[in-house]
Amino acid sequence: MTKKKYRIAIVGGSIAGCSAAIALGHDGHDARIFERSSQKLQVRGAGIVIPAPLFESLKAQRWLDKDTAHISLQGMSYRVSDSNNAENGRSIWHRPLDAVAMRWGHLFAQLRQRVSDNDYFNGIEVLNITQDKDQSQTLVLSDGSTYNADIVIAADGVHSRTRDLVNDPTSINYSGYVLWRGLLDQKSTLSSHTPTPRNHVLWHPYSGGMAGCYIIPASDHATSTENHTLNWGIYDKVDTDTLSKLLPDATSPEASSAHSLNDFAKEHLRNLLNTKIPSASANLFQQTTTPFVQAIVDLDSKKLVTNNIALIGDAAAVLRPHAASGAVKAIDNALSLAQELQSTSSSISDNLKNWQQQELPKLRQQVTLSKTLGEGLVTSAPVWTDMSEADMSQWWQSMLEGKNWYMK
Template sequence: METNESSVKEIREPQLATDTGAVPHILLPASRQPKAIVIGGSLGGLFAANALRAIGWDVEVYERSPSPLDSRGGGIVLQGAVLQAFRFSGVPATGHLGVRSNDRIYLDRDGTVSSRQYMPQTQTSWNKLYGVLRQNFPDEQYHRGAKLVAIEQDSHGVTAIFADGSTAHGDLLIGADGGNSTVRELMLPKISPRYAGYTVWRGLVDESRLSPSMVPHLYENFVFQQDRGALMLQYMVPGQDGSTEIGRRRYNWLWYLKSAAGDDLDAVLTDKTGKRRTHSVPPGELSPAQETWFRTMAATHANPEFRALIENTDDIFVQVIQDLEVPRMVFDRVVLMGDAAFIPRPHTAGSTAQAATNAITLADTLRGQRDMTASLADWQEGQVSEGLAITEWGQRMGNRIMNIA
């Protein structure tokens, strides 16, 4: 039987004061290996887990999903921070991590090139990065189906309590469980993501379904169509199996469209079973009415090459764009990182890079230190400042792109 989370929260209040400076400094054990509990087994959690293992910590990862995670996130622009995290953690990245694009192109609705600039960069995918990070982390220390319901902490350590009654104990607990973070909800119950006023419709198309002659501008380029209050873009990413070989890659497309909060957004997020989802409808789950609306709209408003992409997409999915900033990331022995703390708009291409930076700076700060309170305070100061900067920048950029006052 599943534990009622609200009742558990009432009796499982953290036992340490919320102001880190109000309690004696927490010292890591000198006689044994320090241990971290990582809540969240996606990219942010694996960045943290691998980085802490690299400095000699014992790490256990707990993921709430009972099933293996999939590539619902689609494409990711590969940033230097991700490569730095791989080097820091000693994660071997054999072969190419992504697909190189050459030009940055803007197309008008009729397919005419309005702007073209040579601007090479590399795009990867969620499943490519996840596969490499997950392969580097021991199976026996990665636990699925672990739904966190409460946290207890005192001068001796921190304990995670899960819905099935099991527990995990360590010296530090890391909340890397995404935008709908349970750890954040427990530490900062009044702070949650805010709807930004628009959604992103997404899809992936196997390269083999479209010859380069059908989509000459899209092939190995980063391409946009900008309309008033809407933006579509695409770039190529590794295939479902992580392959970057020509012919086995995928086209990844995104279309940002406004949806008013209320009835419009409810309709977008209601899936084919009639369930109103909270923040996304996964591939293959769109309601027939919404899929028909979107495909009809695309046939009218997308340029010919983008239309070809959408027509060849079997499973379209949609996500809401959200904003989130926290005033702090450290709560004695509990730490927030990645999207659990700050959600930058996707126009910044900064979400994955931010999680990587949080992880390696945390590990670097804790390396060889016993005074965890002082170390975490130093880490928090820099990471909160950077998190606020990228989220505010993303909000300005997104509102300008989408013509939101």
């Protein structure tokens, strides 16, 4: 029996939306993306880390070019500030890693190239969605037109306007900490000034947060090792009063977006770098000309599907970035949804219900793990300077098992 091919409207054209369009288009569905922003999305974002097996799988499936710029990550090191080694800090743990570092913009550009321009509508906002008698969906678009689809996929991110059609209004909750981020372009001749080896992630945990960095490819997409970029970030526990001074409107969901620094934020970051992390990393991070900050938030949907509308990526739930990148979750959602729609024995409604039944438990586990890691790493972390190599291994395993012996 041949499976019917569907008209699918995808709301949001970032990584989740493009991934859905590629996966569904490969199966012969008519998938069209409506992206409300008229700007080029590939200029957004900084560095991301994805599992090496997923990276190889995406290349094998031709979602990515074979020569896609990336850097293999083979290890993760933790070094704490220490008076005996003020420059580099004291090592307390090292563990192996099998991952790939990329620029967010490079990943997006690769995916976007695989979606036809005829199926990608920039600067078109979906104003409303209504269900028709035949269970299809009619989208009212900002250019005055309408589009009728069998399925709507909401891939419009943390600030999704489609989410409330599936769930009751969902709140975005502040986690208790922010993420400071920056990118610093470097020449390989300056590698001696880079605090972390090319193929490792370096962390500097401190009381109230942790700073980290790793190398990503240069912005020109070059695959050579001559140039590279240092991608750094600092998770920093911040109370709500301080948060309101750091961000223009801390009570708004937009606080979770990246923001340039105001004068108060610049001074806060400067003090953080000067007092909390080893000088080699601090001095390097301070060379960044345009650092930015965002609030780390929690968002979780009770349902993923209703009326032939499905939520994927950050529109479904926001994971704190310790567990995995949002890009990984978005790609996984797109692949699993496309696979479920291949079933020839179910209606659209049944396909989507089956997909939700598979994905919701997985999402619950991911949300729980991301919160557990956030608590263990930032808000309720151990006394890092007291931790031995054995303590660190036990601490990490306990977090993965959901235990909380390390919390104070």
